[in-house]
Amino acid sequence: MDAVYAMAHALHHMHRELCSGFPGLCPRMANIDGKELLAHVRAVAFNGSAGTPVMFNENGDAPGRYDIFQYQINNRSTAEYKVIGHWTNQLHLTPALPDGREEEGGEGCPMLLALRALRGIPLPGQRVHLRDLPLREKTRPEPNQLPAIPIIKLEWSSPWALFPVFISILGIIATTFAIVTFVRYNDTPIVRASGREMSYVLLTGIFLCYIITFPMIAAPDVVVCSFRRIFLGLGMCFSNAALLTKTNRIHRIFEQGKTAVTAPRFISPASQLVITFSLISVQLLGVLVWFSADPPHTFVDYGEQRTQDPSNARGVLKCDISDLSLICSLGYSILLMVTCTVYAIKTRGVPETFNEAKPIGFTMYTTCIIWLAFIPIFFGTAQSAERVSLPL
Template sequence: AGGICIAQSLKIPHEHKPSDFDKIIRQLLDTRYARTVVLFASDEDIRGILNASKRADQVGHFLWIGSDSWGSKNSPIHQLEDAAVGAITILPKRATISGFDAYFMSRTLENNRRNVWFAEYWEENFNCKLMSSSKKDDSSRKCTGQERIGVDSKYEQEGKVQFVIDAVYAMAHALHNMQRDLCPDVSGICPEMELAGGKKLLKYIRSVSFNGSAGTSVTFNRNGDAPGRYDLFQYQRSNGTGSGYRAVGQWTETLQLNMEELRWPRGEQDVPVSVCSLPCRAGQRKKVVKGMPCCWHCEPCDGYQFQADEFSCKLCAYNMRPGANRTSCRPIPIIKLEWHSPWAVIPVFLAMLGIIATIFVMATFVRYNDTPIVRASGRELSYVLLTGIFLCYIITFLMIAKPDVGVCSFRRVFLGLGMCISYAALLTKTNRIYRIFEQGKKSVTAPRLISPTSQLAIAFSLISVQLLGVLVWFGVDPPNTVVDFDEQRTIDPELARGVLKCDITDLQIICSLGYSILLMVTCTVYAIKTRGVPENFNEAKPIGFTMYTTCIVWLAFIPIFFGTAQSAEKLYIQTSTLTVSMNLSASVALGLLYVPKVYVIIFHPELNVQKRKRSFKAVVTAATMSSRLSHKAADRPNGEAKTELCENLEPNSESRGSGRPATLMFITRMV
């Protein structure tokens, strides 16, 4: 009440020892910031508390407030003045009743008739012994009976005399009013009054109102308390005037305190603060100690919590984080992969080099479109393959660009399309080679669908599967952007970031690339099957090396991509890994399949000439005989077989001078 809260309520044992007071001081220090101690204790107990504070070296720490039992007496603080400095005490306002002094000082052993304790008081006041049954020891002198109060002893009117007189008058007024109400026609006590009981008498006592012995009004409130009238004192020590109690205010219905007159221990200038717990800082909640409503522990709102009110913390919304002082929430910053980031610079640099190289190769092929090397490499599928390689490089820029609906749409289309085009063209080539030589083992008839038009049709049919899958993806889940607040939701909210990205999951990325990977694996299988074909006839071996290297690249990509799924750097690592893997795949195909051809076209044009034309029958026969001779040579432990292929320019022409058809001859030389 009144803004006052009790941190602790301690009792002084009835039979106490010095250790009991030491324990009380230790308990008071548990709530160290609650410095004010209100004492309702006897003089002896007050001395015990002050002594214990000195033993604990806490002089000046506690601010004592003494009840009227302390008042302005010197006995509780004798030789403990330093521990009592700053203590504020109260004493009921009182007036000296002059008639009482005259009456009491005239009392003697002879004229006392009704005070049964007067003889005991006489012995204590004059330090003498009246009778053998007295409690005074035998060494005390005998009382003569001629002693006089105030003459032979020091006398000072007891401060509560006024209140005793007023209490007697209050009882008298209550009985008078009660008799008047219950016995209006009877003088004295009537039966109704005898049976009234204490509760009814208390009601009359609380209802009295009269002027007391000091001329002040005597009334009681509904709780039975008389109006409080107190003088306030503070025990002060001054070098000039010495130590003593100094009046600093009073209470008469309201507090009147002279702040300029107050002096505090330890020389404090401002009014000392006494609280059980210091106020919590911003961003901290109060955890109230059970049974002590004004005492609490301050607990910080941690993680993504903010201080909702004085006693609770609440979690910020998923897209928010607590402010600097944790009293509110603020939006989490949104980031994306920036062009200047090292995770983007390297893939972009590789992609730019690849695009320049691809354009250069394509321009070279267009410029020398009708030369033997370009024609022999299968011009139609070469341009398809170069287009796929170009798209593999282009996807790097789409993966790093700021996500929006348009960018996300292009990502879905081109993410797997470049690889699909590349490996569809390579698969068509390797499949053609495989079918030609497999057919040659059975007959000299050329297999179906090996013409350039057929090859393009096969390649585009394979590519259409990827495009169909993308169209279905668009229909089922339209492209959109999302902000992922979980990816970089760090323990420290200050480091938390929302990641702006396309609404494409890791599984969807793998599914989009899955068809291309299937084409790549199938192409690798055909490359392995055609590895024994003589390199003079086709690109089987360069394609094989390309596919082996590409498989290694993507085998390294998969664990890196999925292994970083829980990393805070997931956006950067996965994007960089994906784009670098696609750049490397395109670069491997470009380097192994086209760089040697471009080198010959530009630097050795003398090699870019028409060679002897081979019929399908000649090609098949050569491949079959080469395979057989290789097996025979392997059966000769001490020799090596070397095969030389000789062909006429026109397989169907007649040999000069012989009139016989030209034949394909193999000369095996034993070394």
Template sequence: MQWPGGVRQVPTSICSQPCRPGYRKKIVKGTPCCWHCERCDGYQYQGDTFTCRMCRFDLRPNENHTGCRPIPIVKLEWSSPWALIPVFIAVLGILATLFVVITFIRYNDTPIVKASGRELSYVLLTGIFLCYATTFLMISTPDVGVCSLRRIFLGLGMSISYAALLTKTNRIYRIFEQGKVSVSAPRFISPASQLAITFSLISVQLLGVCIWFGMDPSKALVDYEDQRTADPELARGILKCDISDLSLICLLGYSMLLMVTCTVYAIKTRGVPETFNEAKPIGFTMYTTCIVWLAFIPIFFGTSQSAEKMYIQTTTLTISVSLSASVSLGMLYMPKVYVVLFHPEQNVAKRARSLKAVVTAATMSNKFNPKGSMRPNGEAKTELCDSLESHSESHWPSAN
């Protein structure tokens, strides 16, 4: 039989062609034998001839949408550039901290180390070390143990550092405020009292973490919603700890409170006699630290919708913690280490006077003559520092 046009093949006599894999039949209304082929798109797969179904939350469709397959799970890898930079900074910081600790232990009984307040110095150095060590916890593969350690140490290192600095600045403030009205010494300025105050402040952080553990035990989870993109091929599951952005702010909130309070005391003590060698470095340390964390907040929360959120936020957090530790280490300890190692002739004790007499003289000098506290060759500076710090091991009678 010859068909029009000279075609010998019998023409197709059906209304619709069979649908390809991954397509469903959509029946034409009023014509049961005719249909349109509609693709199962997005996270759908072909359930049967007429139906597209959604893949489970942890699955995505295969290439031809005939079934589902697992969504790849990702985490921050040690080899990633997002991890290499924080780890490099942390390693340098840990080495520098250990160098300072070894130097202080080696020259533990020299005047400069004594004048630094040895007890609180070692506490502060411990906090700085933990700040750097936190980087390794933040990059490690999340599991119950790692997530628990993150809860404990992420805020603990900062709390130890700022609690020690707050105790120091508060002590300086109370000494000179008391000197304005009385020759008697303020209470709780001995090393033992300073350590008790510092550990009391730190215990608040630990208590908060313990309550958090009791209310919500730590665990690792895979977040499939954070990177559930429109294109299923780009979807990823994020392996992370169950610490939300709000929980992180609460975790760091107490450390931030200590930091702000310490900054307030640093501002208050900016007017103390320049002979006191701890006030100004602590002030500069806190101002710089506040700038670091003010820069951290918009970067951290401004990237919450980014596809690289996990990498950017982890890197930003670890670098901010390390930078705040580096500021404290560089401004408070490196000058002392430099003098101890390279200018031992300056690491000598000056003539001793009564602590009460030195504080009173310095306060009165500052009150009546702002330039009166300046003496040639830094004599008063060393005298006041030595009297306030290295002689702090001896209690004033009225301080007991």
């Protein structure tokens, strides 16, 4: 409403100046530009609907007018805001003590004040420290009166860290034992028949899946966040790329055998390695683009442990990996997994003596079921206490 009054006052002054008492719209006001009208708007000065003066400074801004509130505990032991002063170009402060007595800016000067516009328009969340206001030197709070909010992270001693670390160590030991066994019996018929090259790639992927546990629990910094981005989906990509190449090879061999006696192309070990690492390179390229578009860094999330009690406020130190980034990083591996499952279904009817197809099919079926359960559980518990402690 005051804006309408300001425009009316500006037009009235313009009419009086340009039309010199001419009734109605004179020819001089028929063609005016916005700059001329703006000059008259900035020159207005009157009392508004709330009884406060309406005027503009040289920058065209209205003067600030605020009520100043203090958050206090009253005699009924309940918290409420009390008006202790106002601001109209300068501070007018009369702090209200909890027992109802007034004190003119003495030693009881409160640490924090809340501001609200005098016209009744609230300014949510705005706070001002009294050391930023023109109070007497003796009323300013000491810097150590403002306690720092503790920053927390997932600790190695936490049960949420100990159990994954224990499982990861067992997995690393088992995978290392399998790799050593393959290397020791590298030239035996059973190792060669199992697809020796693809088996090494698959074991490398499994090993990386267990290793990623340690960067995920480590205290976030730029190096740790970089390792998380690189290895988060790389282990799954290694494993799924190797399995997809195996199932695709089996499928092509049996499909070719239905119509011809010649072997299909690209089924040699070297060709299989080229195909597998071509699939893996797509994941690495995506990570490289992620690094270029958004370099890794840490941040403190104060929102997840928001509380009404300031003494319980905590900040969680995290890497900048959002839930969307997490899904994008794992999305390519999931695509490889689904494609491999399709080929596993197509090769489910191969002879029993061809011992690769059915174990791979069983592996892919169970993996898909696990992922179907993981995704809704992970995103459905986004605000749970367990997720708050996680480093992502």
